[in-house]
Amino acid sequence: MPLPDRASVAVSMMVAVGSRYEPHSESGISHFVEHMVFKGGGRYPTARAVSEAIEGVGGVLNAATDREATMFWTRVPARHVGLAVSVLSDIVLRPVLDPGEVAKERLVVIEELRMYHDNPQESAQILFDEVMWPDHPIGLDVAGREETVRGFTDAQCRTHLDAHVRPDSLVVSVAGAIEPAIARELVGAELEDWASRARRDREAPAPATPASGPPLRVQRRTVEQASVLLGGRTGSYLDPERYAGDVLNVVLGEGMSSRLFLELREHRALVYDVHSFVSRLSDTGVLGIGLGCDPRHAATAMRAAVAELRLLAERPVDDTELTKAREYAKGRLLLQLEGTSALCEYAGQQQLLTGRILEPAEVVARVDAVTADDVLRSARRVLDSGLRAAVVGPFRGAARFEAALS
Structure with missing residues (x-):
């Protein structure tokens, strides 16, 4: 989306996976993986290297997980758009997933869960989702449960990424002061080798079911x-x-x-x-x-x-x-x-x-x-x-x- 009068460029890598794709035993894995990719990739191997690369040019970097999509995004001054594409593709497509970092991040996400549950408004939202979609992944907290988060491993994170981050489930969106042809060239150079790998089909999520039980x-x-x-x-x-x-x-x-x-x-x-x-x-x-x-x-x-x-x-x-x-x-x-x-x-x-x-x-x-x-x-x-x-x-x-x- 070219916006030549702007001073910045935003880049998002969006993946068609979220909490409704998760089995009950892995509730919260999409959200946990969202956290873990920020711990580093092949070119930027640590959390510090990732954050300094973007923040060092005045940019911002973040992510969000929902029920059907996970989004990783950055916004930088227009002249640094190549850096933005480089960092995002590195952490999403080539994350390190160090076991020690996984162990530490489990504690961080558990604190996040407790923060939400301590907030009455957040608790009401969690309860409401359970009531609206009982006994279905849609009705579960996107961030998971303490018992599932405590068990997450680097191998589970890798399996999740391999199953769901794939050419048919990934969209790269670019908007700002950049020509479409340049954006396509930058993204294509980062994704070409990754996209050429053979992959197995992935399972579709369970369809929504009628509401049941106490209202x-x-x-x-x-x-x-x-x-x-x-x-x-x-x-x-x-x-x-x-x-x-x-x-x-x-x-x-x-x-x-x-x-x-x-x-x-x-x-x-x-x-x-x-x-x-x-x-x-x-x-x-x-x-x-x-x-x-x-x-x-x-x-x-x-x-x-x-x-x-x-x-x-x-x-x-x-x-x-x-x-x-x-x-x-x-x-x-x-x-x-x-x-x-x-x-x-x-x-x-x-x-x-x-x-x-x-x-x-x-x-x-x-x-x-x-x-x-x-x-x-x-x-x-x-x-x-x-x-x-x-x-x-x-x-x-x-x-x-x-x-x-x-």
Whole structure:
């Protein structure tokens, strides 16, 4: 993605693997491997060598793991793009994976897990995922569990990389002040030998399954603020109706002019934090609502949030509210794509996960095509899937939340 007026170039190596590809006994291996590659590669053999190479020119280097993708990225001044490609390809394709470093990183990742579990909002998210996708890899914490992380070895990391980092699962995305031909030449030189190796087919991840079991989990914890997450299933990122779901999400709970914010916070003062969100995978998705509030108001706030969602499934939004939501969705997209890193991620993830890059103008046109009836159907779809919830707070029982959810 050439952006000749920018001073930087962002480079991402995105791999189509994440936590949903993992067996239960190796939960968290994708995230752990993401950590381990930063310990060094063939040309940059230590963590210090890797970080100094990029930071020595003022660049930034990071990574992230999700359920279906792992992304390694860097952004550097444009004249150092060759260095960026060199470092990324070295650590992702030729990592050292020293056993001693693996042993140390196990301790680091366990501390990361404990940090998340100490945070009530993070704990609520972990519980919510378990409730939404019970007994499925999608429902497990992307970072894994302490018992699995403690057992990871350098051999497991190598096996994971060999199985999943391959030409048909890798996308390299480049955006910024660089000509496409130069980008292709730099990347091709690094990947040519690696891509020519013979590889066995890899197994596809298990498809998403219908939700089952209890729709509510309550975790008792002594805190001053309750954390509540509730929601239902919605379409995948391949679903042609996903844009209606995005507009529904804006109307419901994105921003300070959304229905949830105006009703639960501004009008009734039930919550401090209130928002909605959409999370999509290749064959499923969820529309969720997050609440942070005084424990005394938690059940009432949940009931009020459910009422707002039900209202959207019963009565079409008017033209003014629909226009505002569409403009919000379009404007946020365009603002997010101003930076080289954001555009690099936008293009790369689409190519990796869908096999096609939609130009921003095409996305804008699809958002503009969403009607009030589309939004209503999207809300009904979420409700028809069955609402599910997770609550973290100083609660002895679940009855009040069961009633609010129903």
